[in-house]
Amino acid sequence: MSGETTGYDAARTEELEGREGIRKRPGMWVGSTGERGLHEMVFQVVGRAMNNALAGQGGGSVDVTLTRDGGVRISDNGPVTAARDTGGTGLEAPLTSMPAEIEVGGPIVYMGHGRTSGELYLANVLSSRLTAEVRCGGTRRVQAYARGVATAPPAAMGSAAGSGTTVTFWPDTEIFETTRCSFAVLAERLRQVAFLNRGLGLSLTDERAAGGARAVSFRFPDGVRDFVEALDAEAGPVFQPDVISFEREDPRMAGTMEVALLWGGSHQERIRSFANSRATRQGGTHVDGFRDGVAAVVTAYARARGLPDAVGGSWADGIGEGLTAVVSVKLEHPEYHGATRELLGNPEVQDCVAEAVREHLGNWLRDRPTQAAQLLDGILRNVPQD
CATH class of the missing domain: 3.30.230.10 (Ribosomal Protein S5; domain 2)
Structure with missing residues (x-):
């Protein structure tokens, strides 16, 4: 590991305190280490993406992809400003620290009035690896993590059209009894959430299927x-x-x-x-x-x-x-x-x-x-x- 990377990690030593506690007792935060807890973690990250997408001016959408290598990729097209202003991804704080007013098992999707969420931090800590990407101001910036700890500073990775965020994570096999998400369970939950958030587009794609990818999408204009x-x-x-x-x-x-x-x-x-x-x-x-x-x-x-x-x-x-x-x-x-x-x-x-x-x-x-x-x-x- 390079000296620069070591310094970056050393500056965030305090992040480990909460991280180890969550990894020792994951059921307190996502309900279980079985399939139910796995899906809860996915829904929490979807909730953050929905908050971001709904903050835009109409046409908000969230795309969920179950990747061939066992990851979950969640992307939104919401507005982003922090990455351009700070040179980072704008997700460093929610990825590496629990909000002061976190509600254990609290709201996981768009609330309409304010947000109280620890969803990115929990997903980061309970995943073997996670990649955060932000598209803002014509630039794509990316940062990688391993079990909740950043492996390097944010880096510009070329140009990007539009704005939004993408979080891809691989649930940790050391934590969960299964890391294979159910397409049917996720699809039904996304359909329900789409009904409850009028006009928001939600899609689910499964790249794991042997016969080729399958996908569903939902958008209900009358909620x-x-x-x-x-x-x-x-x-x-x-x-x-x-x-x-x-x-x-x-x-x-x-x-x-x-x-x-x-x-x-x-x-x-x-x-x-x-x-x-x-x-x-x-x-x-x-x-x-x-x-x-x-x-x-x-x-x-x-x-x-x-x-x-x-x-x-x-x-x-x-x-x-x-x-x-x-x-x-x-x-x-x-x-x-x-x-x-x-x-x-x-x-x-x-x-x-x-x-x-x-x-x-x-x-x-x-x-x-x-x-x-x-x-x-x-x-x-x-x-x-x-």
Whole structure:
């Protein structure tokens, strides 16, 4: 190793303190050393790329490639300025140090309001090698790492068109039980995230297949509205053929919400909920607020028209039958209950979502009296009779 390289590494001796702790206890940071933890690490790096892509002026995209030699390459076309200003890649800090306010297992994809992430650092530390590339100001700059430690300073590697970043990493076989990612698992997760981030393009290419590369791509211009339509596509005849959807920013919860709903022909209630694009399978305050808002609007509508009593648990049960909905919130400071982080706990979110649902669903019913009557008749048929 050259003296220059040795000096570069010596100047970053302090980086090793956290690195060794993460390598000894990787499950604390990515959940497990099995396939689930491997995919979590990939999703975290995808999240950083999405943050960057969505910071641009439309047309944002993220491309994920499973390389033939076992690596994962994640590239975005977002804006970059630091590399031109500093002569580095602009990724040195996030690659070599954990942010002061890191949330263990925290949000891994675009949050809309601020970013709290340790994704690049974790991927760097838990990979046998990693290459970071930045395209900025007509120049391509590259830096290589080995198990979280830079092997040389950033270097200019020729010209480049456009802007963006590419991070390629090889998960460490000393850490993970398997380093082979599942194409199906990644594809389904990217499809879901594309629904939750309207207009963002996401693609996945697998170069490992013996029969040649396979690829999928996703971009949904209507976001969660498209998500609800996809969830309801195989259901029977609908009570209410139009998807009701809205988006709102609310400073009281320091974030935004996107909600879409449809009463379809199935006999099941299907509510999918997300916080910062992470599935909250146990629900939480955003789902409670959604249910409160829907129940309040439908009950008030029925009472105003002299329809049967709209009070009590049986009415609430009837409202949910056939309801398909997506409730997505993006919060600056999400709070969760439980170790699995699948239950959102921010108390202020419940009132904010309930208020927004009451307003938007109430306006929809008022503006479409014929469709509203048909919808309500369908719901009333589901209410258990005493």
